[in-house]
Amino acid sequence: MWRKLGRGITFIFAAVGFFTVIVIATPVTEYLARPLRLGPELRKAEAIVVLGGGAFRDDVPSLSSLARAVYGYTLYHAGYAPRLLLSSGRVQPESGWEALAMKRLLEGIGAPPTVLETENHSTRTYSNATETARILLSQGVKRILLVSHPSHMWRAERTFEKVGFTVYPAPIPWDRWSEDWTELSVERVVLLYRVLYEYGALLLYWWRGWL
Numbered sequence: 001m002w003r004k005l006g007r008g009i010t011f012i013f014a015a016v017g018f019f020t021v022i023v024i025a026t027p028v029t030e031y032l033a034r035p036l037r038l039g040p041e042l043r044k045a046e047a048i049v050v051l052g053g054g055a056f057r058d059d060v061p062s063l064s065s066l067a068r069a070v071y072g073y074t075l076y077h078a079g080y081a082p083r084l085l086l087s088s089g090r091v092q093p094e095s096g097w098e099a100l101a102m103k104r105l106l107e108g109i110g111a112p113p114t115v116l117e118t119e120n121h122s123t124r125t126y127s128n129a130t131e132t133a134r135i136l137l138s139q140g141v142k143r144i145l146l147v148s149h150p151s152h153m154w155r156a157e158r159t160f161e162k163v164g165f166t167v168y169p170a171p172i173p174w175d176r177w178s179e180d181w182t183e184l185s186v187e188r189v190v191l192l193y194r195v196l197y198e199y200g201a202l203l204l205y206w207w208r209g210w211l
Helices: 002-025 027-034 063-077 097-108 125-139 149-163 186-208
Strands: 047-051 086-089 116-119 143-148 166-173
Touching: 002 097, 027 149, 027 186, 047 063, 047 125, 047 149, 063 086, 063 097, 063 143, 063 166, 086 125, 097 116, 116 125, 116 166, 125 149, 125 186, 143 149, 149 166
Parallel strands: 047 086, 047 143, 086 116, 143 166
Antiparallel strands: none
């Protein structure tokens, strides 16, 4: 019995190790991610909507939220739209308020408070869309630049279009892969998690009619 158990454990570890090597040493993850990633479609809009990507308990934005907020402000500064709406509330009880964290960050680097708005109720992409629609569509604002990470953009764009927006994708430009696909990269493990999460979320959103 113990021998069979030991062989089973050895097989599991060997399979995990083999799978990890395949992920790290080959571009299979990049191939899986490619259909999810939309290129930028930067054009004049009525508002820039920045989706939150996490915040710490003390309302400091995560790196994802920081990158999205800064890019959204860059687009505002370049004249693409006259206002920014920062969208996302407290996703987990132990996390911070994402939109407020991004707003505080942008005010700290000189963004005029009068152009920053927050939506603090949403906890997922679908409620990002519905809560943003409640604010902007009621004001006649329909054309938006939507800021998120590239691998999230396909789902985000279609969810916002479903609630009535005309969406111009604005994926952050700093989330890029190595040009050398033969390079060994542990970052592919993280990318694989994100990719599998997105495909699972797409299936859920399709099943619920949110896309």
